Every structure is written in C-alpha cells, then in structure tokens.
Amino acid sequence: MIALEGVRKVYSGGSGASIIAVDDVSLTIEEGETVCLIGTSGSGKTTTMKMINRMVEPSAGRVLVGGEDVLGLDPIRLRRRLGYVIQKGGLFPHMTVARNIGLLPELEGWEADRIATRVDALLAMVNLEVSLRDRYPRALSGGQRQRVGVARALALDPEILLMDEPFGALDPITRAQLHLEFQQLQRTVGKTVVLVTHDMAEAFMLGDRVALMDEGRLIQIGDEADFRQRPASDFVAAFVGAQLSGRA
Amino acid sequence: MLLLMLAGSAVAQDAPEPIVIASKTFTESRLLSEIMAQLIEARTDLSVERRLGLGGTTVVFTALTAGEVDLYAEYTGTGWAVLLGIEAPIGDPLETYVTVAQRLRSEHGLVVLPPFGFNNTYAMAMREARAEALGVTRISQLTEHADALSVGVSLEFLNRADGWPGLRETYGLELDVRGMEHGLAYEAIQSGAIDLIDAYSTDGKLLKYDVRVLQDDLSYFPPYDAAPVVRAALLERHPELEGLLGELAFRISDDHMQQLNGAVEVEGRSFEEVASTFLIAEGLIGAEDAAEGAARNQDSFAAFMAARAGETASLTLEHMALTLVSVLLAVAATLPLGVLITRRPTLRPLLTVAGVLQTIPSLALLALMIPLIGLGVSSAVVALFLYAILPILRNTVTGIEEVDPDLVEAARAMGLTDGQLLTRVQLPLASPTIMAGVRTATVISVGVATLAAFIGAGGLGEPIITGLQLNDTRLILSGALPAAGLAVLVDLALGQLERVVTPKGLTGG
Numbered sequence: 001m002i003a004l005e006g007v008r009k010v011y012s013g014g015s016g017a018s019i020i021a022v023d024d025v026s027l028t029i030e031e032g033e034t035v036c037l038i039g040t041s042g043s044g045k046t047t048t049m050k051m052i053n054r055m056v057e058p059s060a061g062r063v064l065v066g067g068e069d070v071l072g073l074d075p076i077r078l079r080r081r082l083g084y085v086i087q088k089g090g091l092f093p094h095m096t097v098a099r100n101i102g103l104l105p106e107l108e109g110w111e112a113d114r115i116a117t118r119v120d121a122l123l124a125m126v127n128l129e130v131s132l133r134d135r136y137p138r139a140l141s142g143g144q145r146q147r148v149g150v151a152r153a154l155a156l157d158p159e160i161l162l163m164d165e166p167f168g169a170l171d172p173i174t175r176a177q178l179h180l181e182f183q184q185l186q187r188t189v190g191k192t193v194v195l196v197t198h199d200m201a202e203a204f205m206l207g208d209r210v211a212l213m214d215e216g217r218l219i220q221i222g223d224e225a226d227f228r229q230r231p232a233s234d235f236v237a238a239f240v241g242a243q244l245s246g247r248a
Numbered sequence: 249m250l251l252l253m254l255a256g257s258a259v260a261q262d263a264p265e266p267i268v269i270a271s272k273t274f275t276e277s278r279l280l281s282e283i284m285a286q287l288i289e290a291r292t293d294l295s296v297e298r299r300l301g302l303g304g305t306t307v308v309f310t311a312l313t314a315g316e317v318d319l320y321a322e323y324t325g326t327g328w329a330v331l332l333g334i335e336a337p338i339g340d341p342l343e344t345y346v347t348v349a350q351r352l353r354s355e356h357g358l359v360v361l362p363p364f365g366f367n368n369t370y371a372m373a374m375r376e377a378r379a380e381a382l383g384v385t386r387i388s389q390l391t392e393h394a395d396a397l398s399v400g401v402s403l404e405f406l407n408r409a410d411g412w413p414g415l416r417e418t419y420g421l422e423l424d425v426r427g428m429e430h431g432l433a434y435e436a437i438q439s440g441a442i443d444l445i446d447a448y449s450t451d452g453k454l455l456k457y458d459v460r461v462l463q464d465d466l467s468y469f470p471p472y473d474a475a476p477v478v479r480a481a482l483l484e485r486h487p488e489l490e491g492l493l494g495e496l497a498f499r500i501s502d503d504h505m506q507q508l509n510g511a512v513e514v515e516g517r518s519f520e521e522v523a524s525t526f527l528i529a530e531g532l533i534g535a536e537d538a539a540e541g542a543a544r545n546q547d548s549f550a551a552f553m554a555a556r557a558g559e560t561a562s563l564t565l566e567h568m569a570l571t572l573v574s575v576l577l578a579v580a581a582t583l584p585l586g587v588l589i590t591r592r593p594t595l596r597p598l599l600t601v602a603g604v605l606q607t608i609p610s611l612a613l614l615a616l617m618i619p620l621i622g623l624g625v626s627s628a629v630v631a632l633f634l635y636a637i638l639p640i641l642r643n644t645v646t647g648i649e650e651v652d653p654d655l656v657e658a659a660r661a662m663g664l665t666d667g668q669l670l671t672r673v674q675l676p677l678a679s680p681t682i683m684a685g686v687r688t689a690t691v692i693s694v695g696v697a698t699l700a701a702f703i704g705a706g707g708l709g710e711p712i713i714t715g716l717q718l719n720d721t722r723l724i725l726s727g728a729l730p731a732a733g734l735a736v737l738v739d740l741a742l743g744q745l746e747r748v749v750t751p752k753g754l755t756g757g
Contacts, residue, residue, distance in 0.1 A: 055661055079663030090658035094676045094751030107668060136753030152662075162661075 002029040002052055002160065002192065007061035009047050009216075021047045023216035024061070034186060034193040035221075036207035038200060044216040045196050049162055052194060053082045066159070080104060083158040083191070087168045089149030091137040097123075098133040101152045108156065122151035125188070127181055143174040147181075154189070163195040167202065179205055200243035212236060267482065267489075270299040270308050270317040273714060275512050276368060276450060276474075276505065280321035282523040284476060284493060290527070290537035291492055300519075301714050305330055313356050318482045319493075323368060324348050325472040327360070341367065341471035352477065359483055361490065362497035363475040366505040370405065370469045371449040372415075373459040378443045386465040387419055390444070399425040400433045400442040410470060411446070418468040449502055452509030461502075495532055518720075552722050556711075564730050567707035570625065570700060571693040571738075574632035579686060582637050586644025586682075587670060599645065602638040610635070610696045614703050628697070628705030635696055636689035643685025647678025680750040687742035694735045698727065708734070 009022040022044040029035045037045040050056040051063050054075045063070045070078055091100050099106075101122055102115040110118070120130050126147040137145055146166060153161055167175050179202065186193070197203050203210045204224040211221040220232035231237035267288060271281035278300045285296045299317060302308050309331055311317040324341070327348035328334050332355075338344050349360035372387055379385070382393050390397065405411040406427040415421065423444075428436065433445040438457050447454055449461060476493050483490050500508070511522045527533040553560070589595045608616075613634065617627035651674050659673045675682075701709030708731040715723030747755075 050661075053661060055657075076663050076665055079661060084658065084661040086654065086658050086661075088654075090654055092655060092659075092673055092677075092753075094753045096753070103672065104662060107664070107672075138753060 001031050001064075001066060002194065003027075003062075003064040004048070004051070005062045005064070007048070007051060007058045007063060009044070009051065009056060010059045020216050022051070022058075025213075025216075025218045026061075027211060027218060027221065029192060029194060031192055032190045033208045034195060034206060036203035036210045037194065037196045037213060038198060038203045038210055039213035040198065042215075043213040045211075045213045046164060048213065049164060049194050049196050052160075053079050053084065053162060080108070080156055081158050081160065083153030083156070083161040085146075085149050085153045085161065085163040085166045087165045088142070089137070089145035089152075091145055091148055091152070093137050096134050096136055097128075097140070097148050100137070100148060101155055103152070104155045118155065119151075122154055125154070125185065126151045141174075142170050143178060146170065146178060150182075150185070154191075158191070160192045160194070163193065165196055165198070168197070168199075182206060200240060212239065214239075266295040266297040267486075268297045268299060268316065268318045270302040270311060270320045272304060272308055272320070273301045275452065275509050277321060279508055279512060279519055279522060280364065280474060280476075282519045283496070283526060284319065284321070286520075286523050286527055286537075287492060287496070287532055288489065290533035292486075292488065294486065312358065312477065312479065315479065315481070319476055319478040321364070321474050322360075322477045323472040323474050324363070325369065325470045327352060327477075328470075331356075338470040341473055344471050345473060345475070349475075353480070357480045359478045359480050359490070361476040361478060361493050363473040364496055364500045364505075365473075365498035366450055366500050366502045367471055367473050368448055368450040368502075368505065369464075369472040370411065371447050371464065372444055372462045373437070373447045373454060374444050374462055375437050375440065375442075376458040376460050379460040379462075384462065385460070386463045387415075387421075387468075388465050390421055390423065390462075391419065394422050397423055397443045398441075399423045399444045400428045400436055401425060401446040402429070402433065403427040405446040415468055418466055450505040450509055452506060452511070452513040454506055455510035456514045499530055549722055549725075553726060556726050560708075560711075560726060560730055563706065563708050563710060563727070564734065567694070567697055567709075567731065567734065570628055570632065570697045570705060570707050571690060574629050574697075575636050575686065575690050575693055577629070578633050578636035578640055578689060581633075582640040583644055583682070586641050587648065589641075589645050590648045590674075591666075599641060602641050605634050606638040610699050611702065614699055618703060624703065625700075625705045627703050628700035628707075632693045632696055632700070636693055639685040639688040639692070640682070641685075643681045643688075644678065647681030647685075648674045650681065651677045676751050677754075680746060680754070683742070683746040683749050687739065687746060690742055691735055691739050694731065694738055698731050 004025055004027045007025045011019045011021055013019050025048055039045045047056055051058050054070050098119045101119045105115045105118055123130050128147050167178055209221055209223055212219045220236050227240050269281050269285045271277040281300055285298055288294055289296050308320055324344045328338050328344055332351050352358040352360055401412055434457055436442045437445050508522055511517045528535055613631045617631050621627040659669045697707050698709035698712055700707050701713050708727040711723045711727035
C-alpha cells in the first residue's frame with residue numbers, strides 16, 4: 001500500500017521565486033491496485049510518482065510505502081522494492097537482454113544459475129522468446145525493448161511497480177498489444193502499480209482508478225464512470241472530452 | 249651512462265687497445281677531436297676509437313680520469329673554474345694555462361699539451377656597417393656612442409657575473425641592453441634592429457652575419473684557450489703522441505677556428521671532411537691518408553642505421569618506457585579525478601588548470617622541472633605526466649557526462665548505488681571516449697618524450713638533439729624515424745584497443 005499525505009514539492013527558482021510542482025496531494029493506493037496519474041506536461045504527475053521511490057523528496061507532507069515513511073528508509077533498499085519502468089524501456093545499451101534483466105539480482109548477490117532461471121521465467125512472462133536473451137537492446141524492436149524493461153522491473157519480484165509513460169513511444173498497434181499483455185500480466189502477478197500517462201484512453205483502460213492532476217494539484221480521482229458522469233469541474237469535463245474525441 | 253658503458257666495454261674487448269678520443273657535444277669540441285683522431289690514424293699505426301659528443305664537461309672529464317677515455321680538447325678557463333674549482337678570478341692567459349696544466353698533472357695524472365692557438369671566449373660583436381660608420385674596433389670605444397647603440401645579449405650572458413654586469417663595470421658602459429634568445433639576436437643584428445650582441449669569439453655563425461668582433465682591450469673576458477688533455481699513462485705507453493699532437497700547437501687562430509666551425513655549421517660540411525681538409529692544407533697529413541679516411545666514413549645511410557640498430561633499439565625501449573610510465577601514472581591519477589569532477593561541479597575549474605598546463609611549451613615545462621626535481625628521468629616523467637592529464641581528464645568528464653541522462657535516471661531509480669552506477673553504467677558507456685583520450689595523450693607523449701633528452705632523460709631525442717648540434721642529418725634521422733614510427737604504431741595499437749574496449753552493444757549486433 002502507498003499513501004501520500006498532504007504532499008508538496010516546492011523548487012526554489014532563480015531570484016527568490018519558487019515553483020510549486022506538487023501542491024497538497026493526498027492519495028492512497030491499495031494493495032494490487034493500478035492507479036494511473038494523468039495530466040498535461042508540468043501538471044506534477046511525474047514528480048508525484050518520483051516521490052514514492054525518493055527520487056524526489058517532498059518539501060512537506062509524508063509518503064508512506066507499506067506504512068513506513070520513505071524518508072526513514074534507505075533509498076537503495078526502498079528502490080529495489082519498487083520496480084521501475086520508463087519510456088522506451090531505458091535499457092543499458094552495453095548489456096545483453098539477460099544482463100539488463102539480471103542486473104539487480106546480480107547486485108543482490110544471486111548465484112548465476114538462479115539468475116539465469118529467473119531471466120528465462122521473466123522473458124516468458126512478458127511474451128519474449130528465450131532466444132533473445134543474448135541480444136543487445138539496439139537489435140530489438142521498440143515493443144521488445146519495452147517488454148524487457150518490464151521484465152527488468154519485475155526481476156526482484158517487487159511489491160510495487162512504478163511506470164513512467166511506459167507505452168508512450170510505441171506505434172498504435174504495438175501499444176494496443178502491450179496494453180493487453182499488461183492487463184494479462186497484472187492478472188497473474190497482481191502488483192500495486194502507479195502508472196504515469198498523458199493518454200486518457202490508456203488511463204481508463206489500464207487503471208482501476210485514474211488520478212487527474214493539473215498545476216500540481218490533484219483535481220479528481222475515480223474510475224471512468226466517475227469522470228464521464230461526475231466530472232469535478234468544467235476543466236475535467238473539457239480534458240476528458242478533448243482527449244477522447246481525438247481518437248474515434 | 250649507456251655511452252660510458254659502451255665506451256668501457258669497447259676498450260676492454262679490442263686488442264691492441266685503441267686510443268679513445270672523446271669530445272663534448274658542440275661543434276668546436278667535436279671538430280678538434282676529429283682533427284686529433286685523423287692525425288693519429290694517418291701518422292701512426294694506432295687505431296682510434298671515437299666517442300665524439302659523449303656529453304658535457306663533467307661527463308667527458310669523469311670518463312677521462314676514469315681511464316675510459318684517453319684524450320679530448322679542453323679550455324683553460326673551464327679547467328680553472330670547473331675542473332679545478334678555483335674561485336679566484338682568472339688573470340693572464342699564460343698564467344692560467346700553466347696553473348691548469350700543473351694542477352691537472354699533479355692532481356689527476358693528466359698532461360695538458362700546448363694549446364691550439366685560439367681563445368674561444370665571450371666577445372662583443374657589432375654590426376659591420378655600424379662599426380664602420382662609428383669607427384669602433386675596441387670595446388672601450390663603445391662609451392663614446394652610448395646613446396646611439398641598442399644591445400641585445402643572451403639571457404645567460406646578461407645575468408652571469410663574468411658576463412654583462414662585469415663588462416659594464418670594467419668598461420663603464422651605460423648602454424640600453426635587453427636579453428634575448430641567442431639565435432634571435434643574430435637575426436636582429438642582421439636586420440639592424442640591434443647593433444651589438446654577445447658571441448663566442450670562434451662561433452662559426454659570426455661568418456654568416458656581417459658583424460665585427462670588437463677587441464677586448466681591457467682583457468675583461470677570461471681566457472678560454474683550447475688544448476689537448478691527455479692521460480699521462482697513454483703518453484708513457486705511446487710517447488710519440490706527445491710530439492705528434494704537439495704539431496697542432498698554435499696552428500689555429502681565432503679566425504681560423506671560426507672558419508672551421510662555420511664550414512660545419514653554416515656550410516653544412518661533415519666533421520670528417522673539414523678536419524681532413526684542414527690537416528692536408530697544413531701539410532700534417534697526405535691527401536691519400538684523407539681519402540682512406542673518407543672511404544671509411546662514406547657509409548651508406550642504410551649501413552649507418554644498421555650499425556646503430558642496437559643503440560636505436562635500446563633508445564626506443566627507453567622512449568617507450570618513459571611514455572608508458574607517464575601515461576599509466578596519468579591514467580591512474582586522472583580517471584578518479586575526472587569522476588570526481590562529474591560528481592562535484594565545484595571542482596570543474598581543475599579542467600581549466602589542466603588546459604593551462606597544456607599550453608605551457610613543452611621545452612619550458614621540461615626546463616621548469618629541473619630546479620624542482622633535477623635532471624633526468626623523473627623530471628621527464630613528471631612533465632610528460634602533466635601533459636597527458638588534459639586529454640584523459642577532459643575525455644573522462646565528457647564521456648561520463650555524455651551518458652544518456654535517462655539511463656542514469658533509470659539506474660538510480662532501479663536502486664543502483666553511486667558506485668554501481670559508475671562501474672556498471674557510466675564507465676562502460678564512457679570507455680570509448682576515455683580510451684580516445686588515453687590514445688591522444690600517448691601519441692602526444694611519444695612526441696614530447698623526444699624533448700626529454702634535453703634534460704638527460706634519454707630516449708630517441710638523444711640522437712636528434714646531438715644530430716642538431718652536430719649538423720648531422722643521419723643522426724637526426726636515426727632518432728626521428730623510429731620516433732615517428734613509434735607514434736604511428738602506438739596510434740594504431742591504441743585505436744585497436746579502443747575498438748576492443750568499446751562495449752559490444754554500442755557497435756553492432
């Protein structure tokens with residue numbers, strides 16, 4: 001379980017001005033739940049997510065993971081409990097698929113046999129041929145890279161998966177395919193997932209709940225029906241309408 | 249040192265023992281020794297082993313007293329101040345000669361034969377047209393034209409107690425004087441920018457320029473009469489040598505020596521040729537003797553290189569060791585520093601410091617090392633090390649900073665520690681760039697290391713520098729060709745290594 005309690009993030013800009021990136025956000029994400037953070041660029045959605053794994057530290061408020069304040073935890077240990085997936089996979093180009101996926105287990109001191117078994121299991125889990133294990137990332141397609149990125153995030157079997165626009169850079173067909181695979185995967189592994197996106201359709205499709213942010217504030221949180229039938233403001237209605245009309 | 253050992257072993261192996269004739273590194277010393285060598289070869293059955301350009305005064309004199317060398321030509325002023333360490337000012341030339349001869353005999357078992365006849369001391373030289381117009385032939389006359397003359401002297405002369413300060417005091421000269429590099433001074437006097445320079449009285453270059461050597465009418469400059477210095481033991485074994493070398497006594501005037509030096513330095517003729525021409529003209533050897541000698545010295549370039557192969561190989565090894573040690577030290581010191589700079593932006597100015605180091609001319613940097621560390625290999629290693637810093641440091645910083653920020657972010661978010669981020673992600677991805685810096689540093693070092701010979705660190709610069717001093721193209725090439733070859737080979741080898749260290753995923757498949 002993840003809980004954000006009155007979280008703020010203020011950056012001091014030049015000449016005394018300060019920028020409020022995240023403003024008093026409170027949000028609880030239940031065990032096994034997928035919550036999609038959505039908003040325009042600069043809405044604070046990515047900053048909010050990065051406060052969960054302490055890549056960004058809150059200026060005020062608390063972030064709790066499993067009931068513990070993240071500021072009281074060793075950031076390295078915390079991050080290894082939280083799988084992390086970024087756009088285009090973020091694979092290390094000088095490592096093979098197997099070494100990318102096996103990196104954290106290796107750093108955790110696993111034995112080679114155990115790592116190899118784990119890598120093969122993860123490849124199967126994300127629908128990749130085991131024969132790809134010795135390929136380098138540049139020899140993979142965009143969809144394959146993203147699948148490897150997900151497999152890498154799952155390597156240490158984390159309780160929580162943080163995904164930063166994971167399907168953002170893919171063509172529509174691959175994207176749709178990966179959406180389906182993500183849903184299947186979630187049915188098997190049942191992780192707690194925080195997924196940042198700017199695509200409302202994706203958010204509605206993948207998220208148990210969707211959290212809409214604007215100018216650092218959490219505007220509305222709910223499922224698709226809530227957003228369609230009970231938009232919290234004209235802005236929300238306009239945002240949902242503009243996003244969904246674009247894709248017929 | 250190596251030369252000394254070679255000289256020593258050559259003496260031990262050859263029977264009957266040849267006469268070993270050495271010289272210092274400059275033209276006149278080498279020419280005098282070549283003249284003595286040819287005279288002995290032509291007029292006796294003895295064989296001669298030449299160790300020309302053996303080293304500076306101390307090296308040659310040490311070799312002589314150790315019995316590794318039998319004779320060379322020395323100057324009375326040098327014998328007085330350097331070999332005997334007499335601090336009292338030098339006076340009359342004859343008195344100086346007698347004192348030096350007596351004390352070298354009693355203290356070192358050396359015989360100083362009668363002098364060649366010229367005095368290679370400091371001199372003041374004036375532009376001929378100017379001297380003619382003002383009617384100046386003696387230094388004392390300069391006081392009359394103090395306002396009209398501009399003077400450029402070498403920095404050493406300007407600052408030596410027995411140089412400009414004493415000259416000014418002795419003659420009461422109040423002239424506008426500035427220090428300049430000696431080669432430039434000749435050009436400046438030629439173009440008319442200055443009127444008066446310091447010179448060595450027998451310098452062959454004086455012939456090339458239209459200058460008049462002024463008479464030292466108050467006998468300010470100490471006498472530097474050249475004379476053969478021979479081990480007494482050699483003369484006991486071969487008493488005929490005393491008379492033979494005595495035939496050279498008072499044969500060479502200042503002007504004559506100047507012409508002989510000029511024949512080598514200005515006309516570019518070989519030492520062998522200038523020496524034999526002199527001996528024939530003086531009737532000391534026959535023309536057929538000279539032809540025989542010339543044939544012996546007419547080796548082809550290939551034969552010359554072949555004869556030097558062993559020496560070249562050991563110099564190349566020295567050169568490589570010098571370069572390798574310096575670059576390895578630079579890598580060891582600079583890699584961590586580069587990493588530190590990427591972590592602590594306040595350290596960035598160090599890059600600028602390294603950049604400034606790089607702009608110091610290599611010779612100046614080597615010269616700076618002498619007072620700090622002294623002559624020799626350690627000084628050269630430190631200088632080369634300083635030169636190697638910038639390319640490696642800059643490429644380390646650039647290489648690490650050019651790693652895709654998304655990858656760094658991903659690595660941190662996955663839970664890699666700073667150290668793991670560095671060793672697993674940043675360094676492997678930066679390795680081609682870092683390696684390129686090491687390659688640049690190494691190739692630069694191979695080049696700069698040729699200058700290390702100036703401060704006695706050996707390497708392939710040794711024959712180059714000696715060759716330059718002696719106007720011997722073959723000797724220059726015997727150092728320059730292997731040095732250039734080494735640079736190319738090193739570049740190719742490190743280029744190959746660069747490909748090897750480039751992580752596979754970055755190059756293909």
